Amino acid sequence: xxxxxxxxxxxxxxxxSALLLSGCAMVEGAGQDMQKLGEYISSKVSPxxxxxxxxxxxxxxxxxxxxxxIEQDPSLTILHEFENPSAPSTGTKIAQVxxxxxxxxxxxxxxxxxxxxxxxxxxxxxxxxxxKASDRPYFSFPYFIAVTDMNGVVLAKEVxxxxxxxxxxxxxxxxxxxxxxxxxxxxxxxLPNYKMQVGFELTDEQLNYNSGL
Numbered sequence: 001x002x003x004x005x006x007x008x009x010x011x012x013x014x015x016x017s018a019l020l021l022s023g024c025a026m027v028e029g030a031g032q033d034m035q036k037l038g039e040y041i042s043s044k045v046s047p048x049x050x051x052x053x054x055x056x057x058x059x060x061x062x063x064x065x066x067x068x069x070i071e072q073d074p075s076l077t078i079l080h081e082f083e084n085p086s087a088p089s090t091g092t093k094i095a096q097v098x099x100x101x102x103x104x105x106x107x108x109x110x111x112x113x114x115x116x117x118x119x120x121x122x123x124x125x126x127x128x129x130x131x132k133a134s135d136r137p138y139f140s141f142p143y144f145i146a147v148t149d150m151n152g153v154v155l156a157k158e159v160x161x162x163x164x165x166x167x168x169x170x171x172x173x174x175x176x177x178x179x180x181x182x183x184x185x186x187x188x189x190x191l192p193n194y195k196m197q198v199g200f201e202l203t204d205e206q207l208n209y210n211s212g213l
């Protein structure tokens with residue numbers, strides 16, 4: 001059986017005077033004031049279970065027609081952890097997490113476009129995840145949401161962390177994070193040519209490993 005948990009993150013309505021990069025650094029000259037993507041309230045609801053055969057396990061982006069395009073770099077949709085990151089091997093894998101699917105809905109709310117994103121993550125344990133059978137591993141995997149212009153220039157970027165825990169005997173879990181955010185509209189009420197990017201924050205070793213897959 002695979003456990004599914006849902007976590008809801010609600011962005012607060014804050015107008016900022018500078019864009020955010022990696023949650024803290026400023027991007028100068030971007031020409032737009034954006035709302036902070038990552039201030040949220042997080043809550044965990046009761047987990048549901050389903051057969052592993054029913055697990056969402058493909059990279060899938062489902063976008064409403066009035067939402068910005070979501071782009072994904074395949075090399076940033078999977079994260080591996082190994083005992084020795086510089087010498088990864090199947091036998092020394094600790095865990096693997098995949099960005100399984102993204103579904104979003106958008107609605108105009110005053111001067112902003114309100115966006116709700118449901119991001120599903122699938123995680124599985126490797127042979128080195130437990131020192132003993134009774135262990136209950138816990139992981140926090142970093143991922144980002146970025147807003148870019150049509151040329152790929154990053155206007156804002158925020159880093160989150162998806163928490164995933166395994167009970168005794170569990171080898172696979174899925175977590176769905178609900179992210180709520182607002183993007184400013186043009187003066188005439190139209191949406192600027194935004195794009196969005198979602199992916200894992202990877203170390204150099206993790207990125208090199210993915211490049212070889």
